[in-house]
Amino acid sequence: MPARMDAGAAIEVQGLTKRYGSHVAVDSVSFSVRRGEAFGILGPNGAGKTTTLEMIEGLRKPDAGEITVLGERVWPDPRRIQARIGVQLQTTSLFDMLTAKELLELFARFYLQTDAAGRAARALAQVGLDAKGGDYAKNLSGGQQQRLAIALALVHDPEIVFLDEPTTGLDPQARRNLWDVIRSINQEHGKTVVLTTHYLEEAEVLCERVAIMDESRIVALDTPAGLIAALDADARVSYTDSAGDHAVYVRDAQATVLDVLEAAREKGETVQNLAVKGADLEDVFLSLTGREYRE
Amino acid sequence: MSLNFGRLLATTVAQLRMTFRRRITLFWSLVFPMILMTLLGLLFGRSVNAGDLVVARPVTAAAPRAMVTALEHTKGLTVKTSPDAATAVKKVKDGDEDAALVFVRTSDGSYAARLYTSNTSATQAGILKGIVFGAADRVSIAATGSPPALQFQALSVDSSSLDYIDFLLPGIVALSIMISAVIGLATVLVDWRQRGILRRLKLTPIPLAEFFAARIAASLVVAVMQVVVLLAFGRIVFGIHISSTAWAGIPVALAGCLCFLAMGFAIGSTVSNPETGDAVSNVVTNPMMFLSGVFFPVAAMPSFVQVIARVLPLYYLANGLRDTTVRGLSLTHVAGDIGVLLAATAVLAAVSLRTFRWEPRT
Numbered sequence: 001m002p003a004r005m006d007a008g009a010a011i012e013v014q015g016l017t018k019r020y021g022s023h024v025a026v027d028s029v030s031f032s033v034r035r036g037e038a039f040g041i042l043g044p045n046g047a048g049k050t051t052t053l054e055m056i057e058g059l060r061k062p063d064a065g066e067i068t069v070l071g072e073r074v075w076p077d078p079r080r081i082q083a084r085i086g087v088q089l090q091t092t093s094l095f096d097m098l099t100a101k102e103l104l105e106l107f108a109r110f111y112l113q114t115d116a117a118g119r120a121a122r123a124l125a126q127v128g129l130d131a132k133g134g135d136y137a138k139n140l141s142g143g144q145q146q147r148l149a150i151a152l153a154l155v156h157d158p159e160i161v162f163l164d165e166p167t168t169g170l171d172p173q174a175r176r177n178l179w180d181v182i183r184s185i186n187q188e189h190g191k192t193v194v195l196t197t198h199y200l201e202e203a204e205v206l207c208e209r210v211a212i213m214d215e216s217r218i219v220a221l222d223t224p225a226g227l228i229a230a231l232d233a234d235a236r237v238s239y240t241d242s243a244g245d246h247a248v249y250v251r252d253a254q255a256t257v258l259d260v261l262e263a264a265r266e267k268g269e270t271v272q273n274l275a276v277k278g279a280d281l282e283d284v285f286l287s288l289t290g291r292e293y294r295e
Numbered sequence: 296m297s298l299n300f301g302r303l304l305a306t307t308v309a310q311l312r313m314t315f316r317r318r319i320t321l322f323w324s325l326v327f328p329m330i331l332m333t334l335l336g337l338l339f340g341r342s343v344n345a346g347d348l349v350v351a352r353p354v355t356a357a358a359p360r361a362m363v364t365a366l367e368h369t370k371g372l373t374v375k376t377s378p379d380a381a382t383a384v385k386k387v388k389d390g391d392e393d394a395a396l397v398f399v400r401t402s403d404g405s406y407a408a409r410l411y412t413s414n415t416s417a418t419q420a421g422i423l424k425g426i427v428f429g430a431a432d433r434v435s436i437a438a439t440g441s442p443p444a445l446q447f448q449a450l451s452v453d454s455s456s457l458d459y460i461d462f463l464l465p466g467i468v469a470l471s472i473m474i475s476a477v478i479g480l481a482t483v484l485v486d487w488r489q490r491g492i493l494r495r496l497k498l499t500p501i502p503l504a505e506f507f508a509a510r511i512a513a514s515l516v517v518a519v520m521q522v523v524v525l526l527a528f529g530r531i532v533f534g535i536h537i538s539s540t541a542w543a544g545i546p547v548a549l550a551g552c553l554c555f556l557a558m559g560f561a562i563g564s565t566v567s568n569p570e571t572g573d574a575v576s577n578v579v580t581n582p583m584m585f586l587s588g589v590f591f592p593v594a595a596m597p598s599f600v601q602v603i604a605r606v607l608p609l610y611y612l613a614n615g616l617r618d619t620t621v622r623g624l625s626l627t628h629v630a631g632d633i634g635v636l637l638a639a640t641a642v643l644a645a646v647s648l649r650t651f652r653w654e655p656r657t
Contacts, residue, residue: 096313
């Protein structure tokens, strides 16, 4: 953790804490996000991801801690910074009786932008909804509604885009399509992207750095490759024998498999369900928390 | 963050789009009042005989005479005379006539008009009471003017506006403004909050006050439209008499709309889900509908109802609209009604601002 705030950071969070009664929803969370970075907060439901994000967005007031976004303190007056960020909330529903294009134009107007129609058209194109501009939001599919919510976060050309569980509830194909959209927002349009997810694969695929959150705290923060490297194992070998199920993390999967098979032959028993899997974030979570990850 | 006129306008247009695209809103604001008007018009309209009224002689003083003249000009009402009060009342008792009107000289020199109606038909008694009280009202208005005789002449020409449908129409307009404003804002506000739309708005720079100003502006446009369309409907279908002062009904309608929007806002700020919002709106608006003199004159109701009516905003909206659109009274005459409506708006708005929440209750 840097002792001083980084002037070039998009987001700087120090000791962020939020309590609801006796329950601590977010416990002394600190991290920073670089400009132009794709940053992920990964964790199971109830880990405190959304609360963390909503405090940074200025929707929930922290009980303790400092948040600086684009060099400005978010609290106590979050309205100033809110004009420079774009937010897709976890549950976004919109005015039913407006078309996608009308909604985008209205939001562009909220930000006092000129050329609302042009901005709406560009935002629709950015999320690949060009053909759906005339449809009412309620008639769009789940994936299309999420794209519209992201377009609404982009329409005023913000510097940072916050996406709260953007692909939750989508089918695998829609999820992959949305990944392309998010990647292009970050890479082609140069926006800093902060997203939360409980999908391990999503964090691994989309994020340059990932903060793993569990039970209100950040338990690890690094690049996906760095997190896996810290496991000190390349692979997970799992199998079942007369003694039950086993899973071991190893550097040399080949030697381990041979050892397991050799030992079984000496005892004259059969090994079942033998599997070798390259280590991923699921294994990182298991090794950090001692619990299996459940999406 | 300050108010921006261009943004306010764009937001108002968006609100109007949402309003007009929702069929159920259009139904309650325009179609339902038309249906109600048609049904009641067919049941109690001008073609229907209001009944027979027997007036006890002698009628000598100017005011009672003027009143009888007004009644004789009322369509659907047959006015007869009888030699004295006792005979007149007996005819009602025997069921020969529907109502008897007796003038009694009071100690201060003025006249009291006593109306005896049969209790066998409450509806007909209500209509007759309405007509006679209306006529009495008219005469007392005339009495406040400078030359009573001339003043009454002008009014008696207009006396056919005592027809039930003429009485009813402004009340229905008032009713539809109330329903659109209260139910419209209460359920919409709860829905926006529960679905997280208010939270999403909070993230954008538009101030809450400006956003709701746009909503209010859109509702006021709808209210004006209701006045114009429903009066036109009444004129074309029932041939009601729209007076030359009808334009003064617009400020009355706007004040009434503001008052009921504030009521809807107060309900929407207090309840937590759309179903409760609907229920509370109905609980608040339904009694008002029957106690505010929309369907029958408040003057024809029991005295305790008359007391209740005077604390209900709908009473002032219906009265103000009736006075301006069909009775030919000026804006100055209804300034009191507008004042009451605006005062109620201020109180209700203050209440809702105290209870307003951005977030759903957790």
